[in-house]
Amino acid sequence: MDEIKVGMADLATAKPPQVLVTTGLGSCVGVCLLDPLVKVGGLAHIMLPDSTQARDVQNKAKYADTAIKILIDEMVNLGAIKRRMVAKIAGGAQMFNFSGNNSIMKIGERNVEAVITNLNIWGIPILAQDTGGNYGRTIYFYPENGQLYIRTIKYGEKIV
Amino acid sequence: MDFTKLNDLQKDALKEIGNIGAGNAATALSTMLNKKINMSVPNVFILPFAQVVEIMGGAENLVAGGYLQVTSKAPLSILFVLPEDSIRIFLNILLGKSLEEGQFELDEMSISALKEVTNILAGSYLTALNSFTKLEFTPTVPALALDMAGAILGNVLQLYGEVSDYALVIESVFSEEEKEVKGHFFLLPEPGSLEILLGKLGVGNNG
Numbered sequence: 010m011d012e013i014k015v016g017m018a019d020l021a022t023a024k025p026p027q028v029l030v031t032t033g034l035g036s037c038v039g040v041c042l043l044d045p046l047v048k049v050g051g052l053a054h055i056m057l058p059d060s061t062q063a064r065d066v067q068n069k070a071k072y073a074d075t076a077i078k079i080l081i082d083e084m085v086n087l088g089a090i091k092r093r094m095v096a097k098i099a100g101g102a103q104m105f106n107f108s109g110n111n112s113i114m115k116i117g118e119r120n121v122e123a124v125i126t127n128l129n130i131w132g133i134p135i136l137a138q139d140t141g142g143n144y145g146r147t148i149y150f151y152p153e154n155g156q157l158y159i160r161t162i163k164y165g166e167k168i169v
Numbered sequence: 170m171d172f173t174k175l176n177d178l179q180k181d182a183l184k185e186i187g188n189i190g191a192g193n194a195a196t197a198l199s200t201m202l203n204k205k206i207n208m209s210v211p212n213v214f215i216l217p218f219a220q221v222v223e224i225m226g227g228a229e230n231l232v233a234g235g236y237l238q239v240t241s242k243a244p245l246s247i248l249f250v251l252p253e254d255s256i257r258i259f260l261n262i263l264l265g266k267s268l269e270e271g272q273f274e275l276d277e278m279s280i281s282a283l284k285e286v287t288n289i290l291a292g293s294y295l296t297a298l299n300s301f302t303k304l305e306f307t308p309t310v311p312a313l314a315l316d317m318a319g320a321i322l323g324n325v326l327q328l329y330g331e332v333s334d335y336a337l338v339i340e341s342v343f344s345e346e347e348k349e350v351k352g353h354f355f356l357l358p359e360p361g362s363l364e365i366l367l368g369k370l371g372v373g374n375n376g
Contacts, residue, residue, distance in 0.1 A: 017222075017323055033228030033319015036327055056327055064360075104324040105236055105312035116327045145320025147229050162231055162316055163273045 012149075015039075018071035020053035022083045025153035032147045034100035036117030038073070038124050038140070041097045041150040041157055042080055042133065044089035050152030051080040057116070058123030073123035081131060094133045097157045097169060098124055099148050101140040117141070137169035175215060179372045184213040186301060186370075187339040187354075190294035195343075197289045202263065204345060212340040221322055221336050224353065226252055228319025231273070235287025236325055237311040239295065241304045243362035243369075247294075248325050248355040249287045250318070255350045259286070262345045273315065280313050287311040290341070290354060302369035325357070 015021045015031040023029050029052035031039050042051045053076040057063070060072035069075035081091055101121035121140045128135055139146070139159055149158040160166040175183075187210040195208035222228045233256050235249040251259055261267055263282045275283070288311055295306040314321050339354040358366065367373045 017319070017326075033222065033317040033323065035317070035320025035322075035324040037320075037323050056323065102320065102324075104234075104314040104316060104321050106314075107312045116324070143314075143316075145229075145317030147317070160229075162229075 015052050015054050017054055018056045018068050020070045020076055020080050022049065022051045022087055023152050024049055029150040034146045034148060035102055035104045036120060038098055038100040038120045039148045040077060040124055042084060042094050043152055043155045044084060044093045045095065045155055046093055047088045048152050049084050049087045049089040050150060051084045052150050053077065053080045055120060055124060058119045073120060073127050077127045091131065096128050096133050096135045097137040098135060099139040099146050099157065099159055102142050102144055104143060139169055179367055180213060182370045182372045183337065186297045187213050190297040191341060193296055194290050194293035197293060207344045209342050210339055211342060214338050216336055216338055222319050225250060225318035228317060230318045232318045232321060233283055233315045234321040235283055235311045235313050237287065237291055237309045239306050239308045241306045243304055243365040244359045245362050246325065246357040247291045249290055249352060251352045255352055258348055258350045262348055275315055284311045284313050302366060304369060
C-alpha cells in the first residue's frame with residue numbers, strides 16, 4: 010500500500026493504489042475529495058476556518074476557504090472534473106473542555122461549518138461526515154473506491 | 170521574530186528561568202504530597218510545531234495535555250504534556266493509583282490531580298518569569314485532555330494564535346525515589362510576546 014502522509018495544514022492529491030493519510034485530527038478537519046470516474050482523490054488537513062481573518066496568510070493549506078480551492082485546482086490538473094467531485098469530511102472535535110462559553114474555544118465547530126460552506130460554494134456534495142465530539146481521529150482515504158477509514162483511541166474504528 | 174532566531178544568551182536566560190521555576194515547582198509539589206519530589210530541567214529547546222508532535226512519539230500517540238492561557242502585556246499559552254507511560258507513573262506518585270494499559274478515560278480525581286500539577290508548574294514558571302520581567306501574569310484555570318498527541322497539539326496551536334509556528338519546550342523531569350517521569354512543558358508566546366519577554370530579560374535584540 011502506497012501511503013501519502015498529509016501533515017497539519019497541508020494537502021495532497023493521489024491516484025490508486027495510493028492512499029491519503031492524516032494522523033491526529035483534533036479540531037482540525039480532514040476534507041477528502043474524489044472524482045470517482047477518473048479516481049483522482051485529494052485530502053486537505055485544515056486548521057482554521059477563514060483566511061480572510063488571518064493577519065498574514067503564509068500557508069494557504071491552513072484555511073478552509075483557500076485549501077479547498079487549491080485542492081480542487083490540483084485535482085483538476087490530474088484530470089478530475091469539478092462537477093463530478095464528491096466529498097467526505099472528518100474531524101472538528103473539541104479536545105479541551107473549558108468552563109464558560111467562549112466561541113474561540115469552539116474552533117472545531119467553526120472549522121466544520123466553514124468546510125461545509127465552502128464545499129457548498131463549489132457545489133460539491135458531502136457523502137459522509139464524521140465530525141464533532143471530544144476525541145482525535147486518524148483517517149485513511151482510498152481514491153480507489155472513495156472509502157474513508159477512521160480510527161480513534163477511545164471509540165474504535167469505522168469506515169464511511 | 171520567530172524562535173529559531175534566538176541566540177545562545179537568550180536561550181540561556183530562558184533555561185535559567187526554567188530551572189528556577191522547576192525548583193519552585195518541586196517545593197510546591199513536595200509540600201502538597203508531603204514527600205520529597207525532585208525536579209530538573211535537563212533541556213530547553215525551540216521546535217517547529219510539526220516536530221513537537223514527533224518528540225511526543227507521533228501524532229497518534231496517547232498523551233495527557235494540560236492547557237491554560239496567560240494574560241499579561243506579553244500574553245502566552247502553556248501546555249504541559251505527559252506521554253502514556255509517564256501518566257501512569259505520575260498518577261502513582263500523586264495518588265498512589267494506577268492507570269491500566271488500554272484505559273482511555275481518567276476518573277475525576279486523576280483529572281483534578283493532573284490539572285493541579287499543570288497549575289503548579291505554570292504558576293512556578295510564571296513566578297520565576299515575573300521576578301525577572303515584572304510583567305504581571307494571570308493564568309486561567311487549566312483544561313485537560315487525554316487523547317492523540319497530534320489532536321491535542323493541533324487544537325492548542327489553533328487556540329494560541331495564527332502566526333508563530335514554533336514552540337519553546339522546557340523538558341521537565343520529576344522524580345520520587347527511584348520513580349522518574351519526563352514531561353514536556355510548552356511555552357507558547359503570542360505574536361509579539363517573545364520580543365517583550367526578551368527585552369524585559371535584558372537580552373532583547375535591541376539591547
